[in-house]
Amino acid sequence: DAKTTQPPSMDCAEGRAANLPCNHSTISGNEYVYWYRQIHSQGPQYIIHGLKNNETNEMASLIITEDRKSSTLILPHATLRDTAVYYCIAWRIQGAQKLVFGQGTRLTINP
Amino acid sequence: DGGITQSPKYLFRKEGQNVTLSCEQNLNHDAMYWYRQDPGQGLRLIYYSQIVNDFQKGDIAEGYSVSREKKESFPLTVTSAQKNPTAFYLCASSKIAGGPGEQFFGPGTRLTVL
Numbered sequence: 001d002a003k004t005t006q007p008p009s010m011d012c013a014e015g016r017a018a019n020l021p022c023n024h025s026t027i028s029g030n031e032y033v034y035w036y037r038q039i040h041s042q043g044p045q046y047i048i049h050g051l052k053n054n055e056t057n058e059m060a061s062l063i064i065t066e067d068r069k070s071s072t073l074i075l076p077h078a079t080l081r082d083t084a085v086y087y088c089i090a091w092r093i094q095g096a097q098k099l100v101f102g103q104g105t106r107l108t109i110n111p
Numbered sequence: 112d113g114g115i116t117q118s119p120k121y122l123f124r125k126e127g128q129n130v131t132l133s134c135e136q137n138l139n140h141d142a143m144y145w146y147r148q149d150p151g152q153g154l155r156l157i158y159y160s161q162i163v164n165d166f167q168k169g170d171i172a173e174g175y176s177v178s179r180e181k182k183e184s185f186p187l188t189v190t191s192a193q194k195n196p197t198a199f200y201l202c203a204s205s206k207i208a209g210g211p212g213e214q215f216f217g218p219g220t221r222l223t224v225l
Contacts, residue, residue: 034213043115043201043216044154087153098144098169099214101153 002027002090009106018075020105022088025069031092033064034099035073037084044087044101047073078109114138115217117202122222124196132187132220134202143185144203144214147171154201160185189222196224 005023012018024033034049048055048062050071055062061074075082087104115136124130136143142161146154156169160179174193179185185204189196199221203214 041199041219041221043203043219044214045216046213049213098156098159099154101146101155103151103153 002031004088004090004102006086006088006102006105008103009108011108011110012075012078014080014109014111015077018078018082018107018109020073020075020086020088020107021070022073023070024088024090027068027090028092029068031090033062033071034089034091035060035062036087036089036099036101037082038087038104039081039084047086049091078107080109080111083107083109115202115204115215117200117217117220119220120218122220124222124224126224127191129191130189130196130222132189132200132202132222134185134187134217136183136185136202136204136215136217138204138206138215139182140204140206140215141182142205142207143179144205145169145175145177145185145187146201146203148199148201148219157187157200196222198222 002024032049032051035047036044038044048060050062064071085104085106087101089099118133144159145157148154155171157175158177160166163182166177166179176188201219202217205214
């Protein structure tokens, strides 16, 4: 599975859109991009995933560049409860049965 | 409500003792996983199971053992052979073994070995 790179930390004002970048320049054609988040001292929570099309659900939007080498997770109206570590993971169907969680991005939502 | 339960939330043990962490799911998921998380780090896979009575080692299986006698249960034993067992342990499950990586996580057990 491709390696992903994320900034270690970001800040965002409450009510604004939080845009979390992820670089996955070595991603292959059959690898999905998954996003999870982990609020302090809790288990990670699935947010969204995509292959090459942009995706949106009730929690967030995922924008994947045309060359698939990077993606952005967008939380449209961040709240204080969105403060968490966000993990971007590349995962290949039929590949290893594991998600490789890197260091993630620590997102702090400020009032 | 469907979900994954882990118990206890906090666990203290003396060095040299084996300890078993519980993980139960009522989601009817086929696959279950155990991860370990150290402070400030990501998750590392210990063991996973795609079907009852079968399991595979993850990246850091040494010093740990598991069983999968029932679909809904996947207990993890931390043995005395584990050199540094103090950590946050997370159990997860997913609907389809080999399918997309949407995993559901339990609340975790924080193990402290004194």
